[in-house]
Amino acid sequence: MRKALAFFVVAAALCLSALAETPAPEKATIEFDDRAVVVSADRALLEKISRWAAELEPDAARGRVEDLIRAEFGDGVDVEVFETGRAADAVGVKTIRTTLRAGAMDGLIPPLEGLSAERAKSVLGMFGFTSVTVEEFESLTEQGRIRLLAGARSGRVAVIHGADAFDAVVIHLMREADGEKAGKVVE
Amino acid sequence: MILKAAKALTVAVLAAAVLAASAPSASATARNMTESNKMALARRTREVQRAELFRVSRGRMRPNPVVFSRHGIYQHVLQNHDLIIREHTDYFGNAMARMGKFYAERGPEARRAGGSASMESRMKELLRIYDLEPALEKCETLYEIWQAVEESRGAMEALPARAAMAANAAIWASEAFGGDPPESVSAKLEELAGRWPPARDVFEIEKNLKELAEAYAELFAGIAAERGEGGR
Known part of the structure; x- marks a missing residue:
């Protein structure tokens, strides 16, 4: 019994020293x-x-x-x-909430009224927007959203809420001071 | 504030704009369109009222039993010429102010839009819509007179929105084709810029605007599909 205990103590000491090294x-x-x-x-x-x-x-x-x-x-x-909060700060400095029709009237987005999400995406794609539906946007994690916004630094991102004239559109205007093109993020 | 400015503008611009619009030669005289609208309304109402109330039967004038299904409108058209013309002129001033604001805010981009999307073309269209005389000449009943006034108001109400749609579409088309849209696209834009079925109330105005906005969206979706941008 004593021998076993001594063996255990020696083994433990050896293990600890090995770990410490x-x-x-x-x-x-x-x-x-x-x-x-x-x-x-x-x-x-x-x-x-x-x-x-x-x-x-x-x-x-x-x-x-x-x-x-x-x-x-x-x-x-x-x-x-x-991807830190600073990424988002660097992307969007101004947010405008509007609608599909009002956005089109103000020239912020091309006319999209009545188009399916896929066709709206194709129109937006033609003008350099990266676009996702609101469902896709909401399924993104916080990191994913920040990544999306960070991607807009070299272009524009649109998150399409629907096809109706009065569906909400949120537009994040890019910072021009960074010397980058003033892209837009549309939610 | 905008309405005040619009009213001031209405008075100031009417004479000059009417002169410009209706002056093929330097000898043409300015026409006070508000006054001519008022006179045309009074004259046509009088004529139509007579025709509606009497019919010729066997060489004799007899009372025509008109059913006043829209009694309020009949009374209004018969009695409130000044009010109708004042409201009609307010619509003109409001439309002119809104279009002026749009072209001022959109700057050179919008002003570069040609054809029917140009500011000059839109202002001329506004004057044409404001002129009630040609439409009133075609009216055979008091109700038609009321409809003509309402259609003119509806068209003036919608014109700034149509101008914005047309100018923005021209800008986007220019961007899509590097500043030189093909003839087919330009022709379609021109057709859409001039498209406006008569609308007599806010519901018809909204229906027309919705159809117009969707037509513009279809045009760009077609361009994107031709370019293989994807989406169906």
Whole structure:
């Protein structure tokens, strides 16, 4: 009995020491202009990643940071990407709530009255809008919505509520100060 | 505020606009269209009332038993010329103010729209609609006179919306074709810009506007389908 207890104590001590020697992965957050990336790796690798990230071109990294990190440092790096609220802020600075007809009268959207969602999408597509139905929009997670709005930075996104003249349309006007084309997000 | 401005504009612009619209030669004189509308209404009402109340039978004038199914309208048309003309002129002023606002706010883009979508063309159309005389000449009954006035009001009420639709459609078509829409598209836009079946009340106005808006949407859906933008 005593021998067994002694063996157990020795085994436990050995295991603990072995665990203590394994370097625990550390986490670091790298912030880009439109998202935050949380990377888990050992300290040495983290330092390499942070030096690499500092030299990264923001435009080159936009939307593909995760892939770039994996390509550069291998699949062993644990990467979690968060599109931050700043992405949404960067996209929509002004929101106008209107209707299909009023929006068309004001020249904000092309005439869509009476068109099915698919045909309305094709018309919007012709004018550079990316469009989804309100059902598709609502089925998106918060992250998905932010991603949709972030996508509108280089164009326009329309979320179609219906085909009636008085169906609501929400328009997010893009920020022109960023030097980007003043796109519109329509909900 | 807008209505006040519209009324002021009405007085100021009427004479000049009428002169421009009805002056093929420099010697033409200005016509006060409000006054001529008023006189035409009074004259035609008098003539029609006589025809409605009497019929010729065997060479003798006899009372014609007119059934006043729309008694209120008959009384109104017979008695309230000043009120009818004043309201009619208010519609004119309101339409002119709304169109002026639209073209001012949409700026050069809207003003570049040609043909029937142009501001000049729309203002001329407004004057043509405002002129009651030709329509009243065709009226044979008091009810038809009332309908003619209502159709004119309805057309004036809808004209700013039609102008906005036409100008915006022209702008979108221009964008879709890089500034040079094909003849078929231009012809269709021209046809839609001039399309307006008579409407005598707000329900008919809304029905017409809905059909017009859907026709514009169909036009663009057709263009998108031709280009293979997808959607059915």
